[in-house]
Amino acid sequence: MSQQNPKILILPGDGIGPEITKEAEKVLQALRARHGFAATWTHGLIGGAAYDDCGEPLPAATLEAARDADAVLMAAVGGPKYDLAPRELRPERGLLAIRAGLGLYANLRPALLFPQLAAASSLKAELVADLDLLIVRELTGGIYFGKRESVVEADYQVGEITLPSARVSRDTEAYSDFEIARIAKSGFEAARLRNKRLCSVDKANVLESSQLWREVVIEVAKEYPDVELSHLYVDNAAMQLVRAPKQFDVIVTSNLFGDILSDIAAQLTGSIGMLPSASLNERGQGLYEPIHGSAPDIAGQQLANPLAMILSLAMLLRYSLKRADLADKVAAAVRAVLADGLRTADIARAGEARVSTSAMGDAVVTALNSN
Ligand code: NAD
DSSP states (O other): OOSSSOEEEEEEESTTHHHHHHHHHHHHHHHHHHSOOOOEEEEOOOTHHHHHHHSSSSOHHHHHHHHHSSEEEEEEOOOGGGTTSOGGGSHHHHHHHHHHHTTOOEEEEEEEOOGGGGGGSSSOHHHHTTOEEEEEEEOSSGGGTSOEEEEEESSEEETTEEEOSEEEEEEOOOOOHHHHHHHHHHHHHHHHTTTSEEEEEEOTTTOHHHHHHHHHHHHHHTTOTTSEEEEEEHHHHHHHHHHOGGGOSEEEEOHHHHHHHHHHHHHHTSOGGGOEEEEEOTTSOEEEEESSOOOTTTTTTTOSOOHHHHHHHHHHHHHTSOOHHHHHHHHHHHHHHHHTTOOOGGGOOTTOOOOOHHHHHHHHHHHHHTO
16 A cells, blocks of 8 residues: 555445535545645446446456555445345445455444534434544444345244244354454454443343354453443443433444444434444555435435535545544534534524535535635
């Protein structure tokens, strides 16, 4: 990887993807023109756009370009148009395949509440004001990658009960001690850089895989005596997130539980359109994407909030390109436009003026160039 002239692969994907990508590229162009940033970038196909063009959601050329890049900036994939496509060729399979292909096992999802948006949260402002938590989600294992099957069974057994002939589908939640230790370390390392508190979330009272999860996390904790470790069952964790979210610093959890808990954490911040994420591999190479999907309901209407995409670019600058200086500038520009009262529809309160996707991007560039 070359940090002097870094290479970025941009994957606009589907739905609102191309619209929000355009705004992130305006920021990249501003960084290159005015802030001494010597990156180059190219574009690739993923998801439905790739399926339409090449008949598969992750063409080999895209994976090759991703492996060759220092970092990948992706918008989102999917849409109702592809609901009837064969399961293996659906857009979301492209996403799972690029995560697996790059070995991106650690997904970092911050939930940070910008003070100007405290009123947008569905919780009382005092419960969420200054919220700053990080969910570290395991991304390449568990039920999304486990063995799956659909069969017909003559005698279908549920606990002690035998049911008559039935169509049965199974998905398997499987974790090895290696996978658990690796993501636990990511959680402890992240906690070390923050407030040194790590909460491991599992379902160890029921699931075999969660019992191993808990055992291994406790073992790894011995290497991090400076980090306070706690454990919660996932149902309690979901409840605590909406009851008293500020109790958390870093949460580490499995792929499935992390998927659900990070959407709850996102809602605490008021808008899914504000939250970036980073997925990293052992080389520090990363895929950066908003946590939201392709929002087909508002695609092509200039209604999408591009800030999660722009903040994903800020994470890319910080984690993969080691340009904390530029990441701070982008984050400061986002804060400045919010302080100036700019709101896309998703973060506007009743009666507040709303700006378009491109007007929000332009405002971030103006703020960036004026500091
Ligand atoms: P979604 O995140 O796309 O949308 C949920 C709601 O949030 C919608 O009302 C949408 O309009 C709104 N929203 C999302 N992003 C927004 C933004 N930037 N600005 C303003 N409003 C925004 O989730 P969904 O509706 O469940 O899924 C739609 C499609 O996206 C599906 O095909 C799904 O599989 C896919 N998806 C992709 C990813 C990904 O690419 N990482 C993640 C989740 C869902």
